[in-house]
Amino acid sequence: MMKLEGALFPWRFRLVVGLLGVMVAAIAWRIIDLQVVDRDFLKGQGDARSVRHIPIPAHRGLITDRNGEPLAVSTPVTTLWANAKEMQLAKEKWPALAAALGQDPKALAERLEAQANKEFIYLVRGLTPEQGQAVLDLKVPGVYGIEEFRRFYPAGEVTAHMVGFTDIDDHGREGVELAYDEWLAGVPGKRQVIKDRRGRLIKDVQVTKNAKAGKPLALSIDLRLQYLANRELRNAIIENGAKAGSLVIMDVKTGEILAMVNQPTYNPNNRRNLQPAMMRNRAMIDVFEPGSTMKAISMSAAIETGRWKPSDSVEVYPGTLQIGKYTIKDVSKTEGPVLDMTGILINSSNVGMSKVAFDIGGETIFRLAQKLGLGQDTGLGFPGERVGNLPNYREWRKAETATLSYGYGISVTAIQLVHAFSALANNGRLAPLTLIKTDKAPQTTQVLPETVAKTMQGMLQQVIEAPRGVFRAQVPAYHVGGKSGTARKTSVGTKGYAENSYRSLFAGFGPMNDPRYAIVVVIDEPTKAGYFGGLVSAPVFSRVMSGTLRLMNVTPDNLPPVQQVNATPVVPLKANGGRG
Ligand code: 59J
Secondary structure (H helix, E strand, C coil): CCCCCHHHCHHHHHHHHHHHHHHHHHHHHHHHHHHHHCHHHHHHHHHHHHEEEEEECCCCCCEECCCCCEEEEEEEEEEEEECHHHHHHHHHHHHHHHHHHCCCHHHHHHHHHHCCCCCCEEEEEEECHHHHHHHHCCCCCCEEEEEEEEEECCCHHHCHHHHCCECCCCCECCHHHHHCHHHHHCECEEEEEEECCCCCEEEEEEEEECCECCCCEEECCCHHHHHHHHHHHHHHHHHCCCCEEEEEEEECCCCEEEEEEEECCCCCCCCCCCCHHHHCCHHHHCCECCHHHHHHHHHHHHHHHCCCCCCCEEECCCCEEEECCEEEECCCCCCCCEEEHHHHHHCCCHHHHHHHHHHHCHHHHHHHHHHCCCCCCCCCCCCCCCCCECCCHHHCCHHHHHHHHCCCCCEECHHHHHHHHHHHHCCCEECCCECECCCCCCCCEECCCHHHHHHHHHHHHHHHHCCCCCHHHCECCECCEEEEEEEEEECCCCCCEEEEEEEEEEEEEECCCCCCEEEEEEEECCCCCCCCHHHHCHHHHHHHHHHHHHHCCCCCCCCCCCCCCCCCCCCCCCCCCCCC
């Protein structure tokens, strides 16, 4: 017998309805909670698991020479990376990938297995866009490409030390690339992408930040002069069997470095098998004793006192001078027992220079050397640049005053030496050094009276043009001036000077009617054709100065007199064929 029991238990019906109502309310609350209250938090959490920011590399600023010739160029390259986790799903494609990458299939497979749980590994960096696309066209799951930039250095080893280079992440590592990294680098942008559970890229969402390109930089150097300097220095190093060398060309009016080269050098585009010796920008990071080139500075100080004029003379006989237990020697036999001031420079008499130095005092030479920047900070801020050392005059005893006057016990860089000579060339006005092209006239400092500088110009011209002068430094069609130096190198280990290793120097400028360029040549340890600065470095100065004056279109100030020729005057052709 059946009964209608539902009607008999109304409480049970109400209970079911009531429970259902509670459940609906709970679900509704949860929906509101998730969709409204916690929405931002949850979306953020979801995005964090699927949205990725990929950096967009910024284009690095172009480095050029003063005429816009490219010296460091960023070109687009493709870098291939892999999601190794994702790649495990398509192992059958690995051999084809290895072939396309030019890698050993076994090595690649081992690497991918070993890093099987990594979501990002580099496969190969810096392919040309074509090479990169060819690999991407294989459509191997988990292989992706990103666009990057790579630096190329069109002038290679000729500008290597000056320009420097960037590392694989495009950060400046050496030279101007390092010194001006912030200026050149720009700011990378950001791109948002969405990935799935396995890390596969689903889609590019948006560029959230545009990359800001770096700024271009025009250096002061002239690539034509840089090539010229590099060629002549390299040849001289080879000819003389020398260990190393530097050459700097400077515009004496603007303070701009027009060329700066060193040997040995390296190719910045292929930095395998680099030795540290090749990488040294010696002109700025190697210090040396200026030897007799210093006499141009000491002599300037003497003339400035007014106590000495070029025609005044001192006795240099017998070519030695005893200071306590120390003997000052002249290396070559001088023209006579007595030399005037110009004669001291021409004969490079250490004895004569010392006697003048005792008269004017060490402080006078010290003050001028300091004003000319010897052993002082250049302010260039070049990576690794050395300051050298100009000892304080209070510490100078008599022997030190003497040796400092002819260039020992002081250490300088090639760039400081060319800078000091530039002031003599620029009528006593020193322009601050710069590696960057300048358009406006620089703020110069009068460090030596104009009359003194002009007197020195005449004397230094005699050093080259006098009968016993350094004729190898002469430049056809121009008058030039300068001073050679041959300095024994201090030998490592022993405290003294090496018996058989020398540094050959030449510093000079021209043309003398209005000096514009100063050049310093340093040749380290010549071993073949002799070692005197006047023999080894002076010819390099001559060739480089000659090329510079010609390339810069400087009017010759020493043309041989035109021969009067008895010839029929040439009648100029008229445009109408001479019909009147
Ligand atoms: C020299 C020195 C060393 C350091 C000496 C060169 C000194 C000295 C101690 C002997 C060769 C040599 C502090 S030479 O530069 O006088 O350039 O054309 O190295 O004198 O006292 O067998 N230069 N060089 N001196 N030391 N200490 C001459 C001269 C110079 C020449 C030649 C001949 C030295 C004409 C050098 C040149 O003017």
